[in-house]
Amino acid sequence: MKVETCNISRHETFQGPYRRLILDASGIGCAGVPGQFVHLRIPRLDGAVLRRPFSLYRAGKDGIEVLYKPVGRGTDAMLSMVQGDSLSLIGPLGNGFPVCGKKRTPVLVAGGYGVAPLSFLALTSARPGIIFIGGARADDVLCVDDFKSRGWDVRVTTEDGSLGAKGRVTVAIDAWLQSPESRGDREWYACGPDGLLKAVGERAAANGWNAWLSLDKHMGCGVGACLACVQRVRNADGTEGWVRVCRDGPVFEARSIVW
Amino acid sequence: MVKSSSKTPDTTAPSMAVDIGGIRMRNPVMVASGTFGYGPEYADLVDLNALGALVVKGIRIAPWDGNPTPRMVEVPGGLVNAIGLQGPGVDGFIADYLPFLRGYEVPVIVNIWGRSLDEYREVAQRLDGVPGIAGIELNISCPNVKEGGLAFGTQPDMARSVIAAVRRATRLPLIPKLSPNVSDIRVFAAIAEAEGADAISLINSYPAMVIDVRTRRPVLANRVGGLSGPAIHPIAVKLVWEAARAVKIPVVGMGGITGPQEALEFLIAGARAVAVGTANFTDPTTALRVRDGIRDYLAEQGMHDIGELIGSLAT
Ligand SMILES: Cc1cc2nc3c(=O)[nH]c(=O)nc-3n(C[C@H](O)[C@H](O)[C@H](O)COP(=O)(O)OP(=O)(O)OC[C@H]3O[C@@H](n4cnc5c(N)ncnc54)[C@H](O)[C@@H]3O)c2cc1C
Ligand SMILES: Cc1cc2nc3c(=O)[nH]c(=O)nc-3n(C[C@H](O)[C@H](O)[C@H](O)COP(=O)(O)O)c2cc1C
Ligand code: FES
Numbered sequence: 418m419k420v421e422t423c424n425i426s427r428h429e430t431f432q433g434p435y436r437r438l439i440l441d442a443s444g445i446g447c448a449g450v451p452g453q454f455v456h457l458r459i460p461r462l463d464g465a466v467l468r469r470p471f472s473l474y475r476a477g478k479d480g481i482e483v484l485y486k487p488v489g490r491g492t493d494a495m496l497s498m499v500q501g502d503s504l505s506l507i508g509p510l511g512n513g514f515p516v517c518g519k520k521r522t523p524v525l526v527a528g529g530y531g532v533a534p535l536s537f538l539a540l541t542s543a544r545p546g547i548i549f550i551g552g553a554r555a556d557d558v559l560c561v562d563d564f565k566s567r568g569w570d571v572r573v574t575t576e577d578g579s580l581g582a583k584g585r586v587t588v589a590i591d592a593w594l595q596s597p598e599s600r601g602d603r604e605w606y607a608c609g610p611d612g613l614l615k616a617v618g619e620r621a622a623a624n625g626w627n628a629w630l631s632l633d634k635h636m637g638c639g640v641g642a643c644l645a646c647v648q649r650v651r652n653a654d655g656t657e658g659w660v661r662v663c664r665d666g667p668v669f670e671a672r673s674i675v676w
Numbered sequence: 677m678v679k680s681s682s683k684t685p686d687t688t689a690p691s692m693a694v695d696i697g698g699i700r701m702r703n704p705v706m707v708a709s710g711t712f713g714y715g716p717e718y719a720d721l722v723d724l725n726a727l728g729a730l731v732v733k734g735i736r737i738a739p740w741d742g743n744p745t746p747r748m749v750e751v752p753g754g755l756v757n758a759i760g761l762q763g764p765g766v767d768g769f770i771a772d773y774l775p776f777l778r779g780y781e782v783p784v785i786v787n788i789w790g791r792s793l794d795e796y797r798e799v800a801q802r803l804d805g806v807p808g809i810a811g812i813e814l815n816i817s818c819p820n821v822k823e824g825g826l827a828f829g830t831q832p833d834m835a836r837s838v839i840a841a842v843r844r845a846t847r848l849p850l851i852p853k854l855s856p857n858v859s860d861i862r863v864f865a866a867i868a869e870a871e872g873a874d875a876i877s878l879i880n881s882y883p884a885m886v887i888d889v890r891t892r893r894p895v896l897a898n899r900v901g902g903l904s905g906p907a908i909h910p911i912a913v914k915l916v917w918e919a920a921r922a923v924k925i926p927v928v929g930m931g932g933i934t935g936p937q938e939a940l941e942f943l944i945a946g947a948r949a950v951a952v953g954t955a956n957f958t959d960p961t962t963a964l965r966v967r968d969g970i971r972d973y974l975a976e977q978g979m980h981d982i983g984e985l986i987g988s989l990a991t
Contacts, residue, residue, distance in 0.1 A: 468957070
């Protein structure tokens with residue numbers, strides 16, 4: 418974990434409202450693994466005291482990439498960032514996704530920008546598996562080719578039916594779970610809204626599979642100091658307590674989460 | 677430094693050391709309670725030994741769950757938090773964090789709170805004589821817990837009794853932390869001094885609320901919280917100035933420091949040390965920048981010791 422000042426190498430439209438930000442942060446890039454995130458200080462955001470967290474979409478010796486969608490004051494202000502701008506990152510933060518067990522096939526479930534860390538995970542996965550990508554409309558279904566080009570089975574759903582099957586992502590998951598092809602030893606990974614994570618966790622647990630969920634909580638410090646980002650969990654001894662999404666997560670096994 | 681070079685006053689770095697009620701600090705820049713965890717959280721990013729002192733998150737006699745989430749929301753010029761003093765309790769702190777902190781030379785100040793006079797007394801007693809603790813900051817000003825907290829800090833009689841009780845329970849340097857939410861800060865500063873406090877610190881966050889107009893609900897689960905950050909800085913400067921003139925014991929100034937400028941204001945107003953809070957989240961190296969900026973300012977002004985700056989307000 419370090420504070421790194423870097424420059425924007427590229428900032429471009431990725432798809433629909435989503436943007437891709439390429440940063441020459443090689444220190445963080447070399448250390449970052451799928452599931453980790455950076456805490457980004459948005460330039461020229463007057464009166465802001467907090468950074469904003471973004472998952473690593475790519476990380477390597479040249480730097481990092483993130484995908485984001487404007488949803489509020491901070492991410493709106495990010496739209497005006499241009500190539501050459503300097504900004505400060507803290508990262509890589511949090512723990513990455515655990516590696517998929519040797520005899521298991523990975524099953525990924527993504528909603529919205531949640532596909533970004535999962536695409537990075539697929540890049541490092543020992544073997545291809547299946548990914549369910551859900552979104553409100555076609556624009557929200559990102560990175561399909563990242564997976565297809567690596568031999569993954571991609572199942573798309575949109576709520577308005579503009580791409581793939583119509584409905585929520587759970588509809589596609591449930592149909593697949595009914596089919597014989599779902600049999601076997603699986604390891605689940607999911608990133609998206611809480612409702613999606615909860616649904617994935619329930620389905621994985623019902624079959625005795627691990628489901629690794631990447632949680633999104635509003636953050637303060639990003640390093641474990643302020644206790645803003647906490648999530649209720651069940652401990653091994655049956656008691657309940659808080660964990661810090663930024664430091665202890667953002668990835669947790671579904672059965673530990675108290676929704 | 678080589679002896680010969682220190683003969684020329686112009687090239688000698690100004691002395692930054694301060695003594696806060698018996699706590700000797702290398703420089704006057706501390707980090708504020710609740711914004712720096714217990715030390716390990718920021719240890720990769722900041723050299724803890726470069727801090728004047730490290731004030732840990734508030735602890736009580738037993739573990740405490742704090743408030744439900746959301747616990748924090750950003751507002752223009754600051755943030756409102758209602759963490760609710762979640763913590764491992766005094767024994768958890770001693771077992772899980774103190775061994776780590778003992779590996780550093782930085783003075784560790786433990787921020788304590790309680791729901792009753794007895795709880796305050798017990799936690800102070802428990803810390804007394806424990807190696808590795810430089811002092812106690814007595815939080816009588818937290819806006820985020822229903823019992824205790826702010827009630828002790830806004831009523832003079834309660835402030836008096838809790839400071840007196842804790843004073844009797846510990847030999848460690850004692851620093852009551854005052855609430856800004858009072859009509860006359862001088863009354864509370866004077867009570868702290870009279871009851872044997874070694875220093876005072878101020879300000880804690882200011883009671884505040886944020887409403888989501890779409891849902892018409894409070895944004896924070898606790899409904900109300902405490903405002904911190906640049907928005908409270910001028911309020912804090914005024915209160916520090918008043919408090920510093922009311923007592924002889926050292927004053928630690930905090931509230932909205934983001935760089936050397938705001939810290940210098942506190943020192944000029946009469947604070948002997950300062951603490952960086954919310955700005956740690958924006959830039960974890962703020963305390964180090966502040967320290968360097970103060971040193972540069974002293975050099976520019978031809979001052980050789982931070983003492984020349986403290987309370988130097990021209991009126
Ligand atoms: C680990 C992690 C990884 C992430 N990765 C990505 C990513 O790769 N790409 C991406 O686009 N986004 C990602 N996010 C989400 C991103 O950080 C947020 O979208 C961003 O912080 C929003 O900032 P803003 O200022 O634009 O929005 P804000 O104005 O802060 O708020 C956006 C929305 O959240 C609501 N809100 C505000 N405060 C709170 C609160 N305390 N609790 C609950 N809701 C609140 C607001 O009402 C509003 O609807 C990630 C989040 C986490 C925690
Ligand atoms: C997230 C957060 C948690 C805090 N927790 C504590 C605490 O446990 N005890 C305490 O005395 N003050 C606590 N404070 C108050 C700070 O120590 C400080 O007094 C206040 O934030 C003003 O300084 P600032 O504007 O630099 O943040 C907390 C502040 C924040 C933002
Ligand atoms: S964001 Fe501060 S503890 Fe997680």
